[in-house]
Amino acid sequence: MTKAFAVPPDHYRTSWTIEEVLALPENGMRQELLEGRLVVSPVPPKPHQWAAKRLERLFDDAAPLGLEANREVNLQLGADLLIPDVMVGSADALSDAGPCMNAADVTMVAEILSPGNTAFGRAWKSQRYAEGGIPFFVEVELSGVVQVTVYELRGRGYAKIAAAHAGEILKSAEPFELSFDPAELVGAR
Structure with missing residues (x-):
């Protein structure tokens, strides 16, 4: 049943x-x-979850002391409550027993886009993260050729600072050194 x-x-x-x-x-x-x-x-479907798990590991390995990555954490942005696929924030705030992270304790959020995401969903989450002052936003596209794009908050919106497709190496110095092939997020190791 x-x-x-x-x-x-x-x-x-x-x-x-x-x-x-x-x-x-x-x-x-x-x-x-x-x-x-x-x-x-x-x-989200299994490929999406798999990519989130691997992205969390990559972020954890690259983040400096005091920052940690975690998946599916409640994030309070004013009166809104969002659940990013992966978040990097203050280790102290992530270990706190409270039900939500505050935007001030978050350095970066990542959203993984797959065929089921609507155009509205793709736009409104990144817009709310920018309005909430999250300094960095990562978008992972799983449809077609896997692509990862890193954005930095500039003014009221995000500006692209790095991008790579599967088979290329994504290199970004912000918010910490990142260097990986987006293909690492999908398929068997």
């Missing part, structure tokens, strides 16, 4: 708070909050 995912009956209302979203029972879905609206999406 297949069990249906439980979505709150009033999930369409437009007045959710972070506290209400955090109080929802775990149901196998990602539950984020954007402008008072509950955004519910399924856990």
Whole structure:
């Protein structure tokens, strides 16, 4: 017997708070909050999860002391609650028992895009990260040729500072030294 995912009956209302979203029972879905609206999406497919795991390892290996990488952590940006695929932030803040990371404790977020992502989803998350003052944003494209792009916050938006496709080496000095082939994020080792 297949069990249906439980979505709150009033999930369409437009007045959710972070506290209400955090109080929802775990149901196998990602539950984020954007402008008072509950955004519910399924856990990403296996290739997406695999890429996130490998990206987390690469970031952890490259990050200086005091910074750590972690996957799927609640990030509070004002009244919004987002769940980046991978986040690099203060080790102290990540080890804190609180339910959310604050933007001030986050150095970089990464989003992995796969065929199921909508154009709206691709745009609004990076826009909210920029508005929240997250200094660096990494976008990983899994559709077609695997590509990784690193962006730095400049003014009110992100500017590309490094990019590479599978078979090339991504090199970036910010926010810390990164050097890897995007092909490392997919397939067997």
